Structures are given as C-alpha cells and as structure tokens.
Amino acid sequence: MSDVMIEVKGLRVVAGGADGAAVEIVKGVDFTVRKGEVLALIGESGSGKTTIALTLLGYTRQGCAFAGGSVRVAGTDILALDEKARRALRSRTVAYVAQSAAAGFNPARTLMDQVTEPALLHHLMPREAARAKAVELFRALALPSPETIGERYPHQVSGGQLQRLMAAMALITDPAVIVFDEPTTALDVTTQIEVLAAFKRVIKEVGTTAVYVSHDLAVVAQMADRIVVLNGGEVQESGDVDQVLDAPAHAYTRALLAASARREGQSGEMGQARASAADPPLLQIRGLSAGYGRIDRDGNPAVRVLDDVNLSIARGGALGVIGESGSGKTTLARVVAGLVERAGGDVLFEGQPLSSQLSGRTPDQYRRIQLVFQNADTALNPSHTVEEILGRPLAFYKGLRGAAAKRRTAELLDLVKLPASTATRRPGGLSGGQKQRVNFARALAAEPSLILCDEVTSALDTVVGAAILELLRDLRSELGVSYMFISHDISTVRAVCDDVIVLYAGRRVEAGLPRLLDQPPHHPYTGLLVDSVPALKRGWLDARRNVGTCALPPLSAGKGGEELCSFRTRCPARIEGKCNAMPPPLRTLPSGAQILCHRSADELKALQPLRGAA
Structure with missing residues (x-):
C-alpha cells in the first residue's frame, strides 16, 4: 500500500524484572497508519500505549529493549538503524509532543530558542528562516502575540500555551509523523478545547500523519480517524472511531466505555x-x-x-x-x-x-x-x-x-x-x-x-x-x-x-452541592466550564468552536480592590452599566447554590442558550 506511512508488525518490547529476568510488556503488536490519518492508541496505564508510540522514534525507556518485530515509518525500518541514525530521524521524520510540556522545556532558555532548535540541529534552514517559520506556527496554533511570545521564558506562559508551543517545536521540521502523548491531560476543560482545536486544525492543514496516545475516550472521539485498543501490551481491538465507540467488538473495549459512562453518571x-x-x-x-x-x-x-x-x-x-x-x-x-x-x-x-x-x-x-x-x-x-x-x-x-x-x-x-x-x-x-x-x-x-x-x-x-x-x-x-x-x-x-466551589481569577463565584453542576441555572462561568467537558460523540469539538475562551484577567498588584466581576469580559449574560460599574451581589439560586452575579435565577435560565457565544 503506497499510502501507508506507519507499519508495525509483531512488535515486542521487554523490560528487566526485579530478578533480572526479562518481562514482555509489548506482545506482538500489529497496526498500520495511512498518510494524513490520525490513529489513537487507548488503554489503561501500563497497557503499553506510550511504549509503543515511542518505538516510532526508535526509542525505549530505560530498562526496556526491543525483542522482535519491525517498525517502518515513511519506508524506513526504524529498528534496523543504529543509534546515530535513529537520532537523525527524531524531530526530522518523527516528532514527539510529550504529556508534560512543563518538564519538556528548559526554564533558562527563551521559547523561541527551544522551538527553533530542532530545525537548527538538523541544519534544515538558517536561523532567521526558522524564527519566521516559528512565528507562522505560533499564529496557526492560535497563540497570543505570535510575533513576540517566543521571547518569553517557559514560566511566563500558561500550561495550555506551553503545550501548543511544544507542538510548534514538533512541527517546525515538517515531520512525516507526530506522536502526541496525552498532550491535554493536565489542562482545564476550556483550555483543552483551544489546544485540541489548534492541533486538529494544524494537522489537517499540514497533512501530517499522527499517533495520538490517550486514555480519554471523549478526546479520542474528536481527534482520531481510527483506534487501536490496548491491554497488557496486546491489541484487543482496532477499527474506525465510529465502529469502536458505537459498536465495540471486544469485551475490554466495552468495559472501558462502561467505566467512562459510570464516571459521567456519578454524582456525590x-x-x-x-x-x-x-x-x-x-x-x-x-x-x-x-x-x-x-x-x-x-x-x-x-x-x-x-x-x-x-x-x-x-x-x-x-x-x-x-x-x-x-x-x-x-x-x-x-x-x-x-x-x-x-x-x-x-x-x-x-x-x-x-x-x-x-x-x-x-x-x-x-x-x-x-x-x-x-x-x-x-x-x-x-x-x-x-x-x-x-x-x-x-x-x-x-x-x-x-x-x-x-x-x-x-x-x-x-x-x-x-x-x-x-x-x-x-x-x-x-x-x-x-x-x-x-x-x-x-x-x-x-x-x-x-x-x-x-x-x-x-x-x-x-x-x-x-x-x-x-x-x-x-x-x-x-x-x-x-x-x-x-x-x-x-x-x-x-x-x-459533598460541596463544590468555583473559582475565577481568585474569587469564589459559586458555591453549593455537586448537583449545581448538573442543574441550571449556574453562574455563567460555571456554565462555560460544564459545557466545555468533551462529549463522547464525533463532531462535538467542531460544534464547540468560539466558546468564549481567552486569557484570565491579569493578576492584580498591590491593594487591588477590584470588586467588579472579573468574568464580565467573557460573559454572554453581562449587563452593560451594571457589570462594568458595580460589584455583583451574592445571590442564592433555587438549587441552594450561592453565586456572585447581577442576573437573577430566571434571567440566567433564560440565557442558557447563549453560553459559549461570547
């Protein structure tokens, strides 16, 4: 098949046990990924997802080793290469976006230096061309101030921005394949939407083949074309997203979906x-x-x-x-x-x-x-x-x-x-x-x-x-x-x-029982959070664009005394002349929740359809 970008056959990886004996942790895995396709690897922790994904870079964790099979990327047999050739392959042919962007950046170097480093190390372009391409990627990934954000240091940007900057670092070499390893796990729900939308848009525009490692089935439903379900280092099931999520053939896949459904249904x-x-x-x-x-x-x-x-x-x-x-x-x-x-x-x-x-x-x-x-x-x-x-x-x-x-x-x-x-x-x-x-x-x-x-x-x-x-x-x-x-x-x-409080920009905007998250009306900010939880259905992300996400207000300096509602610039229910002129009162909703808001419960209920339209 000329359009196959990744072909994994009979892959086996072993790890050294406590007694020195080798333990097989990846057991004869097979899958293929076509050019421009996004394949998701899902399963529990320890199922082998990341271990398998890392083999695409010719890499195993410390204490692990390849024991058999083949891994071909863009026609190259990765396991047949020596270490020098594998290093040359990384970033240039196969790039990696790690789970923890905070641990992946050097705090002592500017973001621009780190994003452009792969292109410069592989001598793909002059420094100025690399910087110009980085700015283009910053813009494509919807990063704020794309012309200047590269001059900042990692601690000067948010977690969601840092995750997108890591994606820019991966994309700058125009790799044939990108491995995304749980890239939104640690992000809040509204930031996750921004990052997922940016990833999906850039993958489509660039035509990159991607392998997406995740345990979040709702995220996989938005990002992937096909799914491989793993357990104990073995493939349990593979197929198109709709087939695996809607009509799973294997009992383990059904158990994963059932666990996800139980979690969604739990309350207090x-x-x-x-x-x-x-x-x-x-x-x-x-x-x-x-x-x-x-x-x-x-x-x-x-x-x-x-x-x-x-x-x-x-x-x-x-x-x-x-x-x-x-x-x-x-x-x-x-x-x-x-x-x-x-x-x-x-x-x-x-x-x-x-x-x-x-x-x-x-x-x-x-x-x-x-x-x-x-x-x-x-x-x-x-x-x-x-x-x-x-x-x-x-x-x-x-x-x-x-x-x-x-x-x-x-x-x-x-x-x-x-x-x-x-x-x-x-x-x-x-x-x-x-x-x-x-x-x-x-x-x-x-x-x-x-x-x-x-x-x-x-x-x-x-x-x-x-x-x-x-x-x-x-x-x-x-x-x-x-x-x-x-x-x-x-x-x-x-x-x-038993109880929940909702914080926004350092202030408690809502407090009550957990059912406040299920029973509108909410404070408009709580509503935004609830509506930003990914649904386990295809197309949800595309329908949730323009959800009103933006940076939180700057942290206040000195005495502050900012009594106005800090959510007002994002709020679809804001009232001009009130929200921007006087502090919001403390109200009690029918659910018993207390909120800081100028709107009454009846007004908030009537405005529910406007959530996410800001």
Missing part, C-alpha cells in the same frame, strides 16, 4: 459520610487573600492571586474546587499546606488558628495536612526507588525503619493498587498513572486527617482513576479522612465531593 456518591451540621468543621477559611511577592504593611502581596475566599470542610467531608488554570486553585491548597503565606483572612484547623508558615505549626498539624502534587514527574525524586520515596515520610512521621518500613510500604502500595515489586523501581520506569499513585501513597504514609488533592487523577486513565476514587471512598469511610479535591475533571468532582 461520597456524600453519605457527611458530618452533622452541628459538628465544627475540620477546616474553615474566612476572607482569605493571598498571592506572591513581598507583603506590604497593609497586608497586600505584590501579586494578588486569591481575594476574599470563604469555605469550610467537615470532618470526613470532601470539598471540590474547580476553575481554569490561573484561577487560584493550587495557590489555595498551598496556603492551607503552609507553602504560600496568606496576606489576610483566617484559616482554622479543628477550630484552632493555623499558622501561615510551616515553622509556626505543630508537628501534629504538619503531619495531619498533606498535599498530593499535580505533577508526579517533578514531585518524585528520579534517583530514588519507590521504597526510598515512601520510606522518608514513614521514618519522619512514624519512626518506621527496616523491616517495619518495608511492611508498611507494601501495604501502601497495595492501597493504591500497585504491585509490591514496584518498591524496587524508580519513577523513570513507571507510567504516568503509576507515578501519580506513588505520589498519593507518599501522602498516605503520614496518616493525615486532610489531604489536599491537586489534580490527583489528571494523569490516570478512566479505569485506574475509578480505582483511585474507590480508594478515596474507602479511606474516607474507614479513617474519616477529609479532602480538598482540586480538579478540572467535573465528572470526578461530581463523584467525589
């Missing part, structure tokens, strides 16, 4: 453990303001991120915090954890004031509030084994060492659904989902009362994510542990939480 399942209203809350926050930089004598940070935030978490309760990147979710968790000093307001833990700084907290408070970080790649020490990573908190908080620490490590790994053999492995040899579960096990080692979960399921597939949610339920039921659950996955928040 953990609420049965809700504490009595008469019980004092475990955590209470009143009038919180916080930010970064020096705090002046009036208590104002140089850059304000949170302003007048109020919330409470009951003993054994779970509070969901949702909002786009930059809304202040992670800063809120870091304030509670003592990693960011608050500028104003009160934080009470079990009715006692909680010091802004870790140095002012008691050892017991320090142990009982644990934070699970979002990015396991940067949270886990790559030079330590999992046993060493878990051993540190066991020794620090519990004084466990030697055989006792080994026993408890095995128990923790079992809690997060990892085999005991994981203890001897290092993070670099684990999948993204496995690393996140180790990240969670480390927090559990302290036996905390409150776990601040910062996007803890964002890197997990539907099935493994469901197992983690089940673990959260069990811990809550058995131990009475409480959660602040930060997520951009609205279906997960529905399933996990």
Whole structure:
C-alpha cells in the first residue's frame, strides 16, 4: 500500500524484572497508519500505549529493549538503524509532543530558542528562516502575540500555551509523523478545547500523519480517524472511531466505555459520610487573600492571586474546587499546606488558628495536612526507588525503619493498587498513572486527617482513576479522612465531593452541592466550564468552536480592590452599566447554590442558550 506511512508488525518490547529476568510488556503488536490519518492508541496505564508510540522514534525507556518485530515509518525500518541514525530521524521524520510540556522545556532558555532548535540541529534552514517559520506556527496554533511570545521564558506562559508551543517545536521540521502523548491531560476543560482545536486544525492543514496516545475516550472521539485498543501490551481491538465507540467488538473495549459512562453518571456518591451540621468543621477559611511577592504593611502581596475566599470542610467531608488554570486553585491548597503565606483572612484547623508558615505549626498539624502534587514527574525524586520515596515520610512521621518500613510500604502500595515489586523501581520506569499513585501513597504514609488533592487523577486513565476514587471512598469511610479535591475533571468532582466551589481569577463565584453542576441555572462561568467537558460523540469539538475562551484577567498588584466581576469580559449574560460599574451581589439560586452575579435565577435560565457565544 503506497499510502501507508506507519507499519508495525509483531512488535515486542521487554523490560528487566526485579530478578533480572526479562518481562514482555509489548506482545506482538500489529497496526498500520495511512498518510494524513490520525490513529489513537487507548488503554489503561501500563497497557503499553506510550511504549509503543515511542518505538516510532526508535526509542525505549530505560530498562526496556526491543525483542522482535519491525517498525517502518515513511519506508524506513526504524529498528534496523543504529543509534546515530535513529537520532537523525527524531524531530526530522518523527516528532514527539510529550504529556508534560512543563518538564519538556528548559526554564533558562527563551521559547523561541527551544522551538527553533530542532530545525537548527538538523541544519534544515538558517536561523532567521526558522524564527519566521516559528512565528507562522505560533499564529496557526492560535497563540497570543505570535510575533513576540517566543521571547518569553517557559514560566511566563500558561500550561495550555506551553503545550501548543511544544507542538510548534514538533512541527517546525515538517515531520512525516507526530506522536502526541496525552498532550491535554493536565489542562482545564476550556483550555483543552483551544489546544485540541489548534492541533486538529494544524494537522489537517499540514497533512501530517499522527499517533495520538490517550486514555480519554471523549478526546479520542474528536481527534482520531481510527483506534487501536490496548491491554497488557496486546491489541484487543482496532477499527474506525465510529465502529469502536458505537459498536465495540471486544469485551475490554466495552468495559472501558462502561467505566467512562459510570464516571459521567456519578454524582456525590461520597456524600453519605457527611458530618452533622452541628459538628465544627475540620477546616474553615474566612476572607482569605493571598498571592506572591513581598507583603506590604497593609497586608497586600505584590501579586494578588486569591481575594476574599470563604469555605469550610467537615470532618470526613470532601470539598471540590474547580476553575481554569490561573484561577487560584493550587495557590489555595498551598496556603492551607503552609507553602504560600496568606496576606489576610483566617484559616482554622479543628477550630484552632493555623499558622501561615510551616515553622509556626505543630508537628501534629504538619503531619495531619498533606498535599498530593499535580505533577508526579517533578514531585518524585528520579534517583530514588519507590521504597526510598515512601520510606522518608514513614521514618519522619512514624519512626518506621527496616523491616517495619518495608511492611508498611507494601501495604501502601497495595492501597493504591500497585504491585509490591514496584518498591524496587524508580519513577523513570513507571507510567504516568503509576507515578501519580506513588505520589498519593507518599501522602498516605503520614496518616493525615486532610489531604489536599491537586489534580490527583489528571494523569490516570478512566479505569485506574475509578480505582483511585474507590480508594478515596474507602479511606474516607474507614479513617474519616477529609479532602480538598482540586480538579478540572467535573465528572470526578461530581463523584467525589459533598460541596463544590468555583473559582475565577481568585474569587469564589459559586458555591453549593455537586448537583449545581448538573442543574441550571449556574453562574455563567460555571456554565462555560460544564459545557466545555468533551462529549463522547464525533463532531462535538467542531460544534464547540468560539466558546468564549481567552486569557484570565491579569493578576492584580498591590491593594487591588477590584470588586467588579472579573468574568464580565467573557460573559454572554453581562449587563452593560451594571457589570462594568458595580460589584455583583451574592445571590442564592433555587438549587441552594450561592453565586456572585447581577442576573437573577430566571434571567440566567433564560440565557442558557447563549453560553459559549461570547
């Protein structure tokens, strides 16, 4: 077939086991991809998706090796090449867009230097031509200020922008094939739409062949032409998107679809453990303001991120915090954890004031509030084994060492659904989902009362994510542990939480029970978030263009006092003369939710069709 761009036959990859014996992790995989086609590789964490995708670059993870089969890309037998020839192939013939753009960029170099580097390394064009082409790609990928964004550094752009810049880096060499490895996993729902739309448009315009690795079936439905379903390193099913999603032939594919449907249908399942209203809350926050930089004598940070935030978490309760990147979710968790000093307001833990700084907290408070970080790649020490990573908190908080620490490590790994053999492995040899579960096990080692979960399921597939949610339920039921659950996955928040708050630009714009996410009317911003969750049907993304996504307002400096609705520039329900002139009142909707908005409940319900039209 002359139009075949990728041909994989009988591919086998092995990994060294703990006893030195080789373990087969990819078992005779076959598939083809035609020129200009997008093939999705889907399956649970550990199914071999990324391992197979990386073989297209002639690469295996440390500790792994090719054991058989063939991989041909654009007519070249990749496995027959020596290492030098494989390096020459990467970026030029096959490019790679990683899951974590933050970990893929050098913080000390400008974005332009890094985006143009592949073209310059392969001597494809002069520096000025590479810079001009980069600007064209920035424009095609809908990046702001395409002529100047390249002069910034990675920390000066958002996560969604950085992901698109990584795509520009991949596209600058005009590769025949691009491998997208979970490129939108860590993005909020509105940013994900922007990135997916930009990727899809550029792939179509350039005519690039793509392999898209994902565990999100709804995303795959928007991006792919064909699907290969993997489990345990073997192909379970392959076919056109419509056939696989609408009429799956294999029981495993049906199980994946069923797990996705269950997650979408869950709502407040953990609420049965809700504490009595008469019980004092475990955590209470009143009038919180916080930010970064020096705090002046009036208590104002140089850059304000949170302003007048109020919330409470009951003993054994779970509070969901949702909002786009930059809304202040992670800063809120870091304030509670003592990693960011608050500028104003009160934080009470079990009715006692909680010091802004870790140095002012008691050892017991320090142990009982644990934070699970979002990015396991940067949270886990790559030079330590999992046993060493878990051993540190066991020794620090519990004084466990030697055989006792080994026993408890095995128990923790079992809690997060990892085999005991994981203890001897290092993070670099684990999948993204496995690393996140180790990240969670480390927090559990302290036996905390409150776990601040910062996007803890964002890197997990539907099935493994469901197992983690089940673990959260069990811990809550058995131990009475409480959660602040930060997520951009609205279906997960529905399933996990008793109460929900919605943050926008550092302010709480809505608060209520999880059903507020299912029952309009909402605050217009909540409505935008709900409507931006991808649906498991073809064509949804194309119908959701122009959804009103744009950058959040600039973080306020100094005293601020910005009382006007910060969502007004994006809001389809805004009222000229009110929204731009006076602070929004606090209203209570029929659902019981409280919102900051000038519109009444009846007005918001009538305006529901306008959502996304801004």
